[in-house]
Amino acid sequence: MRTSPTRFIRALNTHLTTAAAANPPHRTMKLLYPTSLAFNEQAITGFPDLTLHPYDVNAPIPDSLIDAEILVTWTNTNLADAFARMKKLRWIQSLAAGPNDVLSAGFATTSSLTITTGSGLHDRTVAEHTLGLLLAAARRLHEMRDFQLQGKWPGHLGGPQPDRPAGSFRTLRDARILIWGFGNIAKTLTPHLLALGATVRGAARRPGIRDGIEVFAEDKLPELLPETDALVMILPGDPSTDNALNAERLALLPKHAWVVNVGRGSAVDEDALAGALDAGRLGGAALDVFKTEPLPAESRLWKTKNLIVSPHAAGGRPQGAEELIVENLKRFLAGEELKNVI
Missing domain, CATH: 3.40.50.720 (NAD(P)-binding Rossmann-like Domain)
Structure with missing residues (x-):
């Protein structure tokens, strides 16, 4: 048909x-x-x-x-x-x-x-920058630069020096380093610290052994902070970490301890930190991140005693x-x- x-x-x-479909x-x-x-x-x-x-x-x-x-x-x-x-x-x-x-x-x-x-x-670049800040703090490179700009000889930093004096952060050898926020960057940084003779412990939300380093839960911070020569902060930026390093926790650190923050500026109570530094209740701080960036000209942090300002330079590449x-x-x-x- x-x-x-x-x-x-x-x-x-x-x-x-049908074929098109x-x-x-x-x-x-x-x-x-x-x-x-x-x-x-x-x-x-x-x-x-x-x-x-x-x-x-x-x-x-x-x-x-x-x-x-x-x-x-x-x-x-x-x-x-x-x-x-x-x-x-x-x-x-x-x-x-x-x-x-x-x-x-x-x-x-x-x-x-x-x-x-x-x-x-960013693991390698941030780890490298963090190591640089720790070495600058321990060897007082910021003080040397300040004296240089004044045309003065910082004699108190040269010549014979005590080897690993108690109650002072002057070397990474035998220094007690606590890394708060123990992720990939911390795992990259740790071998360099160990090679220079430091003792490394971690703090994080969940405890465990990570790359051979004991990581404690954050509820152990009251026990860890008093035994710390340098606190390295690599915390993420979220509401749970806002002002994580507050006045109460700063008071737990030894008087000679340094704080290095390469995580998020929101994790540090900047006023409490500046107050502790200016009052001599803390050895020093090196900050690569801030609550407001660029750091405002009127910020008290520019003039805070023993504080190194790093312009969010750890990563960026x-x-x-x-x-x-x-x-x-x-x-x-x-x-x-x-x-x-x-």
């Missing part, structure tokens, strides 16, 4: 519609990477359905890129614009260890979006960003859980 032309056209249209047009996925760091685009290879696009972190996202599914962020000031306009985003890879800027822009409320951090990318992105891309395309999901 012959099929009428009308029926044939209808059947053909039905077939084409089963085989939708091929679409390439877009990944946007920031121009705020030297990014090796050639390292992101082996993904034929992916195109890479640089973007300015201080300008609105171009209209041609707002349909991107993946956004890599670093020192962005345009995240509010991205949140308002990039409705097809499925994954944000922050290169910061703590992506507070991404969360505060509104992305924390998007349930269909995965946010991953740059945890691990993510290492291995491309490797992390490739690893997470593989997992993302395979439908697997990504690394460093918050």
